[in-house]
Amino acid sequence: MFKWVKDLGGTVNAEVKLNKDGVRGLFTTKGIKRDEPICSIPAAAIMNVAGYNDSFAVPTLAVLKEWKLGAQSRFKPYVDMWPGPEGLVNSCNMDLKYVPMWKNDYCESSGRERNHADWHKHAMALLDGSLNPDIEYTVQEVMGADPVTVDDLKYACAISSTRYVSSARRRRLLMAPVFDLANHDRNCANYLSAYDTADFLHLLAGEDMAANTEVCYSYGALRDDYALAHYGFMPPLEDPPRLAYVDHPEFSEGHYSHDNAPSEEPFQGTPEEMRRELQRLKGIRVQIKNTPDALPPQPKGQDYVYDMLKELEWRRLNALEYEIKRLAFALNEKVEL
Numbered sequence: 446m447f448k449w450v451k452d453l454g455g456t457v458n459a460e461v462k463l464n465k466d467g468v469r470g471l472f473t474t475k476g477i478k479r480d481e482p483i484c485s486i487p488a489a490a491i492m493n494v495a496g497y498n499d500s501f502a503v504p505t506l507a508v509l510k511e512w513k514l515g516a517q518s519r520f521k522p523y524v525d526m527w528p529g530p531e532g533l534v535n536s537c538n539m540d541l542k543y544v545p546m547w548k549n550d551y552c553e554s555s556g557r558e559r560n561h562a563d564w565h566k567h568a569m570a571l572l573d574g575s576l577n578p579d580i581e582y583t584v585q586e587v588m589g590a591d592p593v594t595v596d597d598l599k600y601a602c603a604i605s606s607t608r609y610v611s612s613a614r615r616r617r618l619l620m621a622p623v624f625d626l627a628n629h630d631r632n633c634a635n636y637l638s639a640y641d642t643a644d645f646l647h648l649l650a651g652e653d654m655a656a657n658t659e660v661c662y663s664y665g666a667l668r669d670d671y672a673l674a675h676y677g678f679m680p681p682l683e684d685p686p687r688l689a690y691v692d693h694p695e696f697s698e699g700h701y702s703h704d705n706a707p708s709e710e711p712f713q714g715t716p717e718e719m720r721r722e723l724q725r726l727k728g729i730r731v732q733i734k735n736t737p738d739a740l741p742p743q744p745k746g747q748d749y750v751y752d753m754l755k756e757l758e759w760r761r762l763n764a765l766e767y768e769i770k771r772l773a774f775a776l777n778e779k780v781e782l
């Protein structure tokens with residue numbers, strides 16, 4: 446893939462390797478000064494998968510089409526680099542047995558975590574065409590007579606949603622080879638060029654980098670539940686702990702979105718508002734504690750998704766308790782947890 450990108454006119458000062466956690470990532474092959482390119486990806490190598498306001502069906506079908514084309518795909522070297530269906534999980538393709546393990550208030554009465562369960566419904570609706578008029582293309586329009594299963598759609602949805610980047614200037618969602626090997630670090634200073642006049646997407650160093658440094662990129666202010674739902678991984682543990690997105694006072698039910706990151710500032714308000722917030726957080730904590738596991742206990746290391754969901758539960762409780770104590774202290778109230 447790296448050769449293919451270079452043959453198309455790109456520049457790549459990086460290589461692919463496993464990082465210290467065993468995750469595949471991108472590493473510099475030479476020292477790079479701040480604001481210099483780590484890689485420059487030509488438009489010919491970039492998959493332009495959707496417009497800003499398109500539904501999930503557009504990038505999903507764009508990915509599915511290239512994946513199914515196999516050797517015939519113009520993007521074959523790139524497609525070959527994608528993780529396969531067994532090596533990738535996010536809420537698009539996560540098994541439904543895990544739905545109740547999210548244990549959050551953002552639940553339907555059936556106790557199903559909406560974001561995860563919704564993806565299943567979207568994929569089913571796309572498959573049978575019933576999502577119209579919200580979808581732009583039917584499966585048949587894009588895929589022709591090729592047989593398509595719901596698992597194909599879920600995989601393509603997971604690939605596109607974990608790998609595209611939005612280009613504000615062109616108002617498009619782009620999938621850029623090499624660049625999309627950069628793992629997330631929310632404090633990462635590396636940045637993308639505007640991709641406006643030149644037909645290259647440049648990933649530029651946010652600070653001087655030595656050779657053999659892992660190249661990061663910030664996917665946004667991801668909180669743990671959001672990172673797990675949308676990208677299928679648990680970011681490094683933070684100190685002080687951050688509330689999960691669904692537990693944050695600014696989380697509005699029915700709106701689970703990337704573009705609307707909640708404030709990083711600790712909750713402030715009148716004593717009355719702080720008391721109300723304290724009660725709200727205590728309520729969530731009790732609700733999590735009182736929700737039994739829907740799946741039998743598993744020894745660590747056997748089930749990646751189960752382990753992440755249990756880790757998420759622990760982190761949510763940890764962050765809730767931290768915030769409950771902080772508010773109680775500010776209100777001069779006693780709290781027993």
Ligand SMILES: C[S@@+](CC[C@H](N)C(=O)[O-])C[C@H]1O[C@@H](n2cnc3c(N)ncnc32)[C@H](O)[C@@H]1O
Binds near residue numbers: 469528681
């Ligand atoms: C754009 S890709 C990055 C490259 C990816 N590691 C690969 O090998 O293709 C996004 C995916 O990488 C993984 N990832 C990204 N940042 C990560 C991190 N900080 N820790 C663990 N996995 C991460 C997640 O699986 C995520 O869905």
